[in-house]
Amino acid sequence: MSNVHRNSMGPVMNATCEIQEISENPNIKYAAIDDLYRKHHEHKIHQFTEKNREKHISSWRVTKYAEEKVAYGTNYFLKIAIDENLFIHIRVHQRKNQNKYDFYALHEVVTRNQVTCIFTEDDPLTYFNY
Numbered sequence: 835m836s837n838v839h840r841n842s843m844g845p846v847m848n849a850t851c852e853i854q855e856i857s858e859n860p861n862i863k864y865a866a867i868d869d870l871y872r873k874h875h876e877h878k879i880h881q882f883t884e885k886n887r888e889k890h891i892s893s894w895r896v897t898k899y900a901e902e903k904v905a906y907g908t909n910y911f912l913k914i915a916i917d918e919n920l921f922i923h924i925r926v927h928q929r930k931n932q933n934k935y936d937f938y939a940l941h942e943v944v945t946r947n948q949v950t951c952i953f954t955e956d957d958p959l960t961y962f963n964y
Contacts, residue, residue, distance in 0.1 A: 841902060841961045842902050843900050843909075843911060843961045845900060846899070846900045846913075846958070846959045847898065847899060849896035849897055849898060849899055849912075850899075853896050853899045853910070853912065854896050856910065856926060856928075856935050857896045857912055857914065857924075857926070858894070859935055861935075861936065862924075862926055862936070863891070863894060865937035866914075866924045866937055866940055867891060869937075869940040870882075870890070870922060871887060873940065873942060873951055874951075877949045877950075886917070889916075889917055890917060893915060893917050894914060894915075896912050896914050896915075897913050897914070897955075898912070898959050899912045899959070900959060902961070905930075906930055907927055907928045907929045907930040907932075908930075909925055909927055909938070910926040910935075911923065911925055911960075912924050912925075912926060912959075913953070919955055920953075920954075921952070921953040921955060921957065922940060922941070922953065923940070923941035923951075923953060923960075923962065924937065924939065925937075925938040925939045925940075925962065925963075926938060939963065941953075941962045941964075
């Protein structure tokens with residue numbers, strides 16, 4: 835089993851059209867946005883409104899990605915711009931020998947006793963489980 839210290843995540847690369855297309859799958863895109871808003875309401879820190887949600891959906895653009903080959907398929911780590919200098923990091927899983935992709939996790943970090951899922955352009959895309 836992979837973890838933060840022991841994993842097979844490959845190098846972070848610039849996004850491709852194929853990676854953008856994977857991320858646009860409604861089962862991935864809307865699951866990630868829904869998870870972001872669920873966590874926002876749990877932790878009450880981002881002040882996102884329904885108007886923000888519409889902008890986040892329309893601004894959705896993968897900027898970076900990395901892959902991790904695992905026994906049961908491939909994990910994709912994606913850095914996604916959702917607004918000007920607002921990014922989220924998500925993990926998508928492709929099942930082995932299938933052309934099916936599933937949203938797996940939205941990266942969440944704790945800093946100074948606050949939880950956030952929002953990153954800047956300068957924050958590196960790193961391995962994460964949840």
